[in-house]
Amino acid sequence: MCGVIGVFGDAVTRQSTILRMVIALESRGPDDSGIWVDYDAGLGLGHRRLSILDLSRSGHQPMHSPCGRYVLVYNGEIYNHNAIRQELESKGGAFAWRGHSDTEVLLAALRHWGIQGALERLNGMFAFALWDRTEQTLFLARDRMGEKPLYYGRNGDTLLFGSELKALSAHPDWRGEVDRGALALMLRYNHVPSPWSIYRGIYKLPAAHYLAVRDKGRxxxxxxxxxxxxxxAIDGARGAVGEPDVLAEELDSLLSDSVGRRMMADVPLGAFLSGGFDSTMVVSQMQAQSARPVRTFSIGNAYAEYDEAHHAAAVASHLGTDHTELYVTPEDAQAVIPLLPRMFDEPFADSSQIPTYLVSELARRDVTVALSGDGGDELFGGYNRHVVGSEVWRRVNRLPAALRRFLGGGIGTLSQRDLQRWKSRLPPRMQAPNLELKLEKLGKALGAADGFEFYRSLRSHWKAPERMVLGVSEQREHGGSVDRLSELPGLREQMMLLDMLTYLPDDILTKVDRASMAVSLEARVPLLDHRLVEFAWQVPTEYKVRDGQGKWLFRKVLDRYVPRSLMERPKQGFGIPIEHWLRGPLRDWAESLLEERRLVNEGFFDPAPIRKAWSQHLSGQGRNQHNLWCVLMFQAWLDEQRSVVGTIS
Incomplete structure (x- = not known):
């Protein structure tokens, strides 16, 4: 795991500039660093290395091809690099390998098959830049699911690119202007979706894409x-067939292979274990392939509705892992908040960022690589919107829009006490944490014009953020919508695809990457092996969502490793009690960031809806913590940027 940066333009590229940008990514690669400049081309490349495979100098970057034509900087892991090495050797070419790093294999694959041919063969997580000195062409590429980040964009006459925005802003000529349309999207989704970033003219390279840069970056x-x-997804859903037992056998085999590949490391390795289905599956597969107890890590806290540590401990005991858990105090968690703006580089408001950082910090004390269970919900229909939301829409969509809005409005008028009373009457297995909040959000979504609008409403925090952000003239949609959505069988499948294209890379994987890399920990996500993704779309939907539960086939496989009694409980998010903290220990901090005069002077927001939401939250008339957290994370980020790079507009 590493960090990459680059500068490409007409101006003289200085080694001191590249070095300054590389230093900004030190946490991504504390073990080694390197820079290289092609003065004639106006190109500079830089790299930070966290040594995982081949700890020797033979893995040093920037790496040059033996012929001298290509130069590579690369962040990630290629899990099938041994197979690719063997395939290259079978072609009969002369390969004088310098070591056993996957970087060297990637460079050889790019030389032999070209950019498209090499990318089609890779199984891994990666972002890289390849310079072709003969063609004077720079290629930027990103992995299939978006596990590793890559930003790029012009700053004056210079093209800048890198693993994190902090590296771009370290360029001495950096000028950052807030993209107000991207800010409005951030308030809706709690993150800035691809291909945009918070800065105008700076973009995220979308997952599963590459691009070419020529003419000295112009x-x-x-x-x-x-x-x-x-x-x-569309082709797989159309032809989805199979018997459950056969599909379960194939899924088990794919999971075993994917996890096994991601256990490859020359450094200590472990796993995050929350006790939920996904992390339990990953750890079960790891322990089945390990001769010694797997190192597992979990975080607990004092708020029962957010605490899964005891579930994780029970799973760890059953599987026989070497388990470490840490119960953090509110003070421990709150101490992370000042680190978030620098950690994430752009406003990011998924509050589970805090426990993700804490569990990463805990794991890093003992291991350098940790496997994560992210991705199972997106692949196998695990979110409430997949299970309940799509079924609700199927039923209410038959009603006139006016009646749907009336019903949704009725739910919206229920008090928090009414919602909690309604929740208490449900069977225990249905009393999921924050169910009343989910019901309130569902009510607001009932008036949607169509299925896509229904999905967007369920995903939204602020419902009309373009009206809150000053200077936004029109509503911008996220970059993950696809023209062919209607070709999928129904809304459930459409939601799952949109989650994979948007929520997964821009929220979940961003959170895991930044939080883990902040402590120099490599996080690997075996459930997102592209073969598993392709397989999941070939599984009939009725084997994903069945009998009112998501991930039915996934659970069927997990039953082979862990008793169902350990797993049967309502779905629980990986969160923290932001609601309570904003009324308590974080109140003064929040008030200073949301102060009306400050909001007016900064000129980004209409203060009225923000102050109203804050007042309602403090009085207990509303639970607006997620909406407010979006604004607070932008405000905290704004303070950080001013202190680091000066005034931004």
Whole structure:
């Protein structure tokens, strides 16, 4: 795991500039660093290394091909690099390998097959830049699911790119202007969705894409998709067939292989274990392939509705792992908040970022690599919107829109006490944490014009953020919508695809990458092996959502490893009690960031809806913590940027 940066332009590229940008990514690679400048081309490349495979100098980057034509900087892991090495050797070419790093294999694959051919063969997480000195062309590429980040964009006459925005802003000529349309999207989704960033003119390279840059950085080509998830989903759903037992056997085999590949490391390795289905599956597969107890890590806290540590401990005891848990105090968690703006580089408001950082910090004390269970909900229909939301829409969509709005409005008028009373009457297995909040959100979504609008409403925090952000003239949609959504069988499948294209890379994987890399920990996500993704779309939907539960086939496989009695409980998010903290120990901090005069002077927001939401939250008339957290994370980020790079507009 590493960090990459680059500068490409007409101006003289200085080694001191590249070094300054590389230093900004130190936490991504504390073990080694390197820079290289092609003065004639106006190109500079930099790299930070967290040594995982081949700890020797033979894995040093920037790496040059033996012929001298290509130069590579690369962040990630190629899990099938041994197979690719063997395939290259079988071609009969002369390969004088310097070591056993996957970087060297990636560079050889790019030389032999070209950018498209190499990318189609890779199984891994990665972002890289390849310089072709003969063609004077720079290629930027990102992995299929978006596990590893890559930003790029012009700053004056210079193209900048890198693993994190802090590296770009370290350039001495950096000028950052807030993209107000991206800010409005951030208030809706709690993150800035691809392909945008918070800065105007700076973009995220979309997952499963590459692009070419020529003419000394003046010509930046359109991103090219080399693995089309929408096509895979549509084609797979159309032909989805199979018997449950056969599919379960195939899924078990794929999971075993994917996890086994991601256990490859020359450094200590472990796993995050929350006790939920996904992390339990990953750890079960790890322990089945390990001769010694697997190191597992979990975080607990004092708020029962957010605490899964005792579930994780029970799973760890059953599987026989070497388990470490840490119960953090509110003070421990709150101490992370000042670190978030620098950690995430752009406003990011998924509050589970805090426990994700804490569990990463805990794991890093003993291991350098940790496997994570993210992705199972997106692949196998595990979110409430997949299970309940799509069924509700199927039923209410038959009603006139006016009646749907009336019903939704009725739910919206229920007090928090009414919602909690309604929740208490449900069977215990249905009393999921924060169910009343989910019901309130569902009520607001009932008036949607169509299924896509229904999905967007369920995903939204602020419902009309373009009206709150000053200077936004029109509503911008997220970049993950696809023209072929209607070709999927129904809304459930459409939601799952949209989650894979948007929520997964831009929220979940961003959170895991930044939080883990902040402590120099490599996080690997075996459930997002592209073969598993392709397989999941070939599984009939009725084997994903069945009998009112998501992930039915996934659970069927997990039953082979862990008793169902350990797993049967309502779905629980990986969160923290932000609601309570904003009324208590974080109140003064929040008030200073949301102060009306400050909001007016900064000129980004209309203060009225923000102050209203804050007042309602403090009085207990509303639970607006998630909406407010979006604004607070932007405000805290704004303070950080001013202190680091000066005034931004």
């Amino acid at each position: 010509h930046v080509g359109e991103p090219v998709c080399y693995w089309n998830l929408a096509n895979i």
